[in-house]
Amino acid sequence: MKSEYFNALLEAYLEINPSEILSGQVPDDWKALSSFPLEGEPTKITLKHPISSKEKELTETTHILAEGKKNVIKEIVGDFDFSAQNIEEFAKFWNDLPEKLQEFYKDRIENLKKEGKLDASIDSETLAKELVHFPADSLIPDHDWLSRLDLYATIKAAEKTGAKLYFLRFKISPVQGFIGNARTERDLWAGSHMLGYLTYQAISEIWHEYGPQAVIFPHLRGQPFFEFEIGLLEDKDELEIANIPNKVLAIISVWERESLEDLKGRIESKIIRELKGIFNAAWEFYGVNFEKKNIYEKTIEKYFTITIELIPFEEVKPVFGKLLRDYLTTLGQKASVSTYYSELFMILDQLTDFRSREFEKVKQPEGFKCTLCGEHVAIGGDVLGYFELRMKWEDLRKNLNSRGIYDIKSKERLCPLCLAKRFYPRFYALWKAGDVKSAYDEDLARKVKEYFEDKILNVKRFESVSEVAIKRPTRKAVDLCKESKLYVTGNSLKRPITWYDIFMDILEALSSKYGGSFLNPGGTLASSFSEALRKLRTAVSPLFKKLSPNIEVLYKENLRTLDSLAKIYGLNSTDLMEKGINDRVRLDVLEAILELEEFIGEPPKYYAILKMDGDNMGKVISGTKAVKPLRDYSLTENAPDVPRPVTPTVHIAITRSLSKFAVEKVPNLSKAHRAELIYAGGDDVFAIVPTDQAVQLAYELQKEFRKDWEKFDYLQGSTRSMSAGILAVYYKEPLYSAVRKVNELEHLAKESGRNALAIGYLTHSGNYYVITVNWRIFSDDAVYDLLRSFVSETENMKEKISTRFLYEVLYGVDRWPNDPDAIIQLLRYEIMRHSNFRKEEHEERILEKLTEILWIARNVRAKVEEKELNELGISTDVGRVNEAISGVIVDDPEKDKPLDSFEKVISAIKESEEKLWIFEIQEKLRGLVGGDVAKSIAGLVLKKQIKGAVTLIKILREMEVRA
Ligand SMILES: [Zn+2]
Structure with missing residues (x-):
């Protein structure tokens, strides 16, 4: 790194503070980074959530303003100082900046209180925190000043050293295949962790050169890998969960054009060297005695596609500041706005995705394939005959077993990459112990031998899927x-x-x-x-x-x-x-x-896999979705009625919240639900969970994700949502196929309109039940109350419904008429027939159960197929029909209130059924296809939803979900 760049960076970090922001005495370059620079004095200090725009008032600061003591703030925040001799020291400073500022402010506040300059009633802790989280612009407070400071400092340092700024997008692929090729949880973990480790190598290269603030995604402050590297990580177990996503975005300074190629080269070769290092150490440690090792190194080298794309920042800059304001103002009432930044970001993103597909697959030699991935030729598979190959691997395994190593199983033969993956947990143990800095340390293999054979270190103990299963x-x-x-x-x-x-x-x-x-x-x-x-x-x-x-x-x-x-x-x-x-x-x-x-009773044999991620995250970041009008983020009425543009500063604010979710929220909740967390990066979650906990864990994760404010931190906010897949599966089902199924389920949830949960239950005998629902049904007790009402016939039937009801409906509902009224009557009849409630409250209880089932049905995602319409003799555009249906069924987080509630279903059942959602669907369809046909389609939908509700109850019962 250029020393002038470094010095300029340090200077810039001390240039701005809340007092200057409050008085408007900030450099134009700072103002220019606003979403829409406004003039004027604020009467209160608030933060607006960077996505949902939900407000959070900074009460203590507002209180001081009301008393006309603006100058006191200057006294609190002035003179904060620090020094750093090199980039590592700066990285430490930067990582701890919020805490350091808070301590500093708090001391000052306490003193000022003693001196009588500040009201004794002011809460020092809160005021200090408010100043740390102060808005970057008090009139458009859609992000905090520390988020903006990162970008501001990067721009300043580049300007002062005559550098050009570039956006850098980095991506490593393939991801799904590499992780999914797994026989055990150990493989699954190793795959995702190794990818995180390799991606982090790129990040490390970038921050050492341009400072940690230059990395926008993932946000580095508080990231365990980053804190570990700079020696600040307190709890090393935090390293266990790879929360590094496979895509990286950074803003870098370029002094000479050539240095770009140089950087690209360095990142690539660092990753490849790490990978080869792990492979070679594995080869040594396992004592693999096959020939042609160089060919295998080539497979390793070529497996990952590393894509690095760059776009000059200059193309963004003209729309900052006044120009941006003018531009947005002229747009006025006109429809959507997309600024250069969001467009550029999208282009960059697509470019990286496109380029990463461009690479040629390595030509594979002919031979016997790896038993783990089935993709590459196994070591020895290209030169040996089948029996010889099998014998050699068998010898290797026996050899290892005699050394007390069970990494390779009977009948396995691995390709170079899968061998490296098997070995990775051992490398990880050494890395975590702080004894190797990287995988290409020359004596890595020797150390591994020493450490593991003398049992100085143990490999991380992996809970097998059955261990997770029996936690229920x-x-x-x-x-x-x-x-x-x-x-x-x-x-x-x-x-x-x-x-x-x-x-x-x-x-x-x-x-x-x-x-x-x-x-x-x-x-x-x-x-x-x-x-x-x-x-x-x-x-x-x-x-x-x-x-x-x-x-x-x-x-x-x-x-x-x-x-x-x-x-x-x-x-x-x-x-x-x-x-x-x-x-x-x-x-x-x-x-x-x-x-x-x-x-x-018997130990449980089913476990669940949970996979979930945020909906439309790319669109949120690029600003094409989920962004409210500028006015909603501002404190004045002067902002025009156009969507708020996404600028890099807002982007930083958003990625900071993602990091909070992945690093803090997901691990804590997973632990509370006894889950084995495999991966949590950005908005992605992947975990193995006891069946009775899976639904609740998923529900709570998305609830957390959608939080607006938590004290002074925020999450993704109430206008965002997540989709998830949960698969409940027998412990002997091959893991790779279970992983593929849960991917499909997550996809299904997205396909159904997002903001949904798809649950699949795959029985040992091969039956597969799948259902997709709105999250909302788990927000009240209805589903749990209903679950408790069912007993199998061998149990005590008092006050209960027999599980026969579930089978009768599941296999009978298709034959019911396509008439909503008739369907509800039949449903009521089936409950009556299979229940045993006390006479005096018989009617009431039947009604209660009917309501619960209908409420669940209402939240089941259903679509009709063209074939089904044809069978009913209806020829109309199936797309438009489904649009009308999902318009009622799908919960849209961007709408403030959901369309209805459990209470509404209760009152509809008691008073007039016409108020039920299904008649709303029927009404909507009437305009499209006419009355009779609308009724038939509505009936068809209701039948599907009731079948879905019953399927859900069946699955949840099998998963032993309890209230
Ligand atoms: Zn393989």
């Missing part, structure tokens, strides 16, 4: 807890015992010298349960000690034969016998498990 308490365990017969107490909360507790108890006993126990159950059955648990501990200990702890041993189907037991370890029965594990051991384990099952 069984129904029996829940009942026992309710009856105080058997439970555990943790954090002073009484909760049911899970099979996961049992597993952890065994692990604890294994690692403890004294073989002590971990689980301390309470309740009347506690002592007999503990006895059974002790038996299991003893029975599995040879297995867990000689091989490794494996949860799947707890599933009795894996204990049928010695071979089925061996299979979960990727071994065969001979391997087990060699280790002294025979049928006696197997039967002992089986017996102990059966005894425990007597208490709490």
